[in-house]
Amino acid sequence: MSKVSFTVNGQKVSVDIEERALLADVLRDNLQLTGTHIGCDTSQCGCCTVRLNGSAVKSCTMLAVQADEAEITTIEGLADNERLHPVQLAFSACHGLQCGFCTPGMIMATVELLERFPDPTDEQIREGLSGNLCRCTGYVNIEASVRAAATAMRVASPAAGVVEGGRGRR
């Protein structure tokens, strides 16, 4: 057993875990953050995507001990209290989810994608989500969600230098 400490959704936590425990399992089993889902055992589906020190990572692909001292955000920590993150809102507004199992991972991957590309091209969206599988939506509305979120976020922070109502699609 080892002790690891990290900051999850703004809270400092320490847990005693088996060295072989995966970050995804520790989040789910030890911290009851079950919004992070596990959809495969080969790092292919992206359902387990969280943000770790700002990067989107597949939490099933990492030992929890490797995350010692890291800053982690899971889907549960994305909304600002009651205020949903624009990416969360966009996924619902554009019907970018059906069963919702892939959704936390999709949303976390999108948040990072939009930080890199505030006005992403179709190519960048597809590239950015290529590590996330969805079986229900056919991705059409997921891509629309990403574009809608991008637009909303650029409008909200005009620093990005975009005119209101500008479309994410090029």
Added chain:
Amino acid sequence: MMELMRHEDHRLITGSGKFTADWNLAGQLHASVVRSVHAHARVLSVNTDAAEKAKGVVAVLTAADVTAARYGQIPSGPEIQGVDGCVISKGSMPLLAIDRVRFVGQAVAMVIADSASAAHDAAELVDVVYEVLPAVSSVEQATADNAVQLHPTIPGNVSLTFENGDREAVDKAFASASRTSTLSIQSQRLYGAPMEPKAILATHDASRNVTVVYTPTQGMLGMRASLAAITGLTTTDLEVVAEDVGGSFGLRGGPGVEHGLLVLATRRLGRPVKWVSSRSELFAAEWHGRALKLTGSLALDADDRISAIRFDDHADLGAYNCYFGGFIATNNLSVTMGGAYDVPALYMRSTLAVTNTSPVSAYRGAGRPDIAFAIERLIDHAASEHGLDPVAFRRANFIRADQFPYTTANGTEYDCGDFNAVFDKALDAAVYNEFPERRAKSEARGRLRGIGIGYYVEKSGAGGAPKDEVSCQFDSDGGLLLHAVSGPSGQGHETAYAQIVGDGLGIPAAQIRYRAGAPDQRLVGNGTGGSRSLYGTGSAFKNLVDVVIAKAAPLAARHLNVEPGDVAFSNGRFIGRNGAKGVDLIELAKKHYIDSQTAHPLDSSAETVTGANYPNGCHIAEVELDLETGEIDVPVYTAVDDLGNVISAELVRGQVHGGVVQGAGQAFGEAVIYDDSGQLLSGSFMDYAMPRAGALDKVVSDTHAVPTALNELGSKGVGESGCSGSLPALSNAVMDVLRSAGVPPMDMPYSSHRVWQHVRKEKR
């Protein structure tokens, strides 16, 4: 300003949904399954000593425990009649292999321990001694002379030879045909892969003597009934809980072996037991789908009218008869075997064989996409062989709008439709007539371009339950809790049903909640399957609206001080006939609320009986081929569907997108592959190519409603239609582009590697 669209969305986008693996109960144990590594072998012994002694292990179950508990086997499906009055011969799947294993991944033992990792570690210590037998991994191998026999009950490995239609009439039409065409298509074996891995948490509540099973399912009652049949318990001894379900697609209707084992374990050990599968074990051991080979022939008369269609089908059932396996290759393939065409003679013959592979059951469409694919490929193939225009050829043979209700040559009654109108709308939406210009542009960029049409007709599910019942309970603020059986797995039941009832009663949809399968409601109804939840359960909710209004009318009359016959209801409001004043139904509901223990006077129930109906549509795909790499893109895809009346356009579009892209998955990448010895080669998402973002560049989806009179909403099924349209449309487009490259047709999947090889081979 963006708004939440569906009722179910808030919890799902904030990570507070409750999927099965998210549940934990105090004192729970964890299970791990020991699975066969051989495709076919005698099980000589199962030694569990080392595993039982391992740290944390509480029990190890083997076949002997299942036998001692007198548990039965996995339901083997209906008793289907075949040729010459014979009935399907079956091999049923035991919960744990008894003396033989018949596919890689078959469950042999289950280890139960106090942690998941202890259970997995100990599973490695179970020592199974096998005597390996020869294996067959395809219908051809299984039906060859001297092939190894899987089951003593299935001579020659042929479970059933089935026929449908009129062979003599078809033979006669072929004998006098002016031209004929024949084409074989493969609908390769797939794994449906709902994103939520299969999981179960079972707990025995001794105080009520009820075993509660948490599991993802598309039908809690169906799951419970089959689980009762397996365990010998009564349905009232069991409760099934499924809050959020991460996709089902036909795979999650009935229990697998693990469900039976967990019921056994929790009842014996007196503690909750949890099992969460790994994706890898599901690739090997969850039901597979498709696995069909269809050979179709059509006969043309001198005017290029189709005079007969004949099919010869081979279905791979996998190692055991499970659930829908037999139904797919018989009923579901034959029922719409004439497609959208007015064909005077139809005949189908199917051979259903067992092989050393994972059992095959329903996957999105369960045979319907396959037959639609086969017919529409055959139509295009005949058109290309005989120099006919695929549009004019279809039009000349369509069942005309004035022929409905239309009974097909094999006895299926299509109640309504207008194929020409749908066809026109689709050709328009796809700007079909300007395709040559687009092709020229693609060619200028060094790409070949093809276009393909798929016109499908499918029979949506009649359902197994005699009727669909629904009920509702009013709460203190005029809000409503709706109940029915049909459980969602992404379709948006909570939103669609709330919309039907909310629109009918004038109550804001946000104040209406939905709960599926509540045990205390004791409702009868169908699970989610056969694309029927909206028009079946939804129609019952439409009836419920009338019941509530009828109950509320006398209360309104009293409130308004008029005679009961003198109130009229519209837009959520009762008005006295004198027009003087009115009252909102929601106000009445609030006024008559007493407390949560007392039934509200407006609490109501309703039901409906709906049979099948016939969704149909025209999908048109365009593809671009890069001859250098074999890579195929889909720059634009158009779907125009007749789904009857549409209740929620957004939900319908979502279903169409999802179905179309699952079809694209099969067309371009997905394939479950076994080698000749029955070893699984496609055992994970690394080797099983699921569609990813951008699978289709652009999807245009529209509807053309020809309402059905067979249910109260006038709606037709939508869940599975996307696959039925996209398999033929995409395939016909690929064949079109291959034709322009001077290359003959090929089988799915059209992955760049396979296309490149095919082109190289044929061009040499």
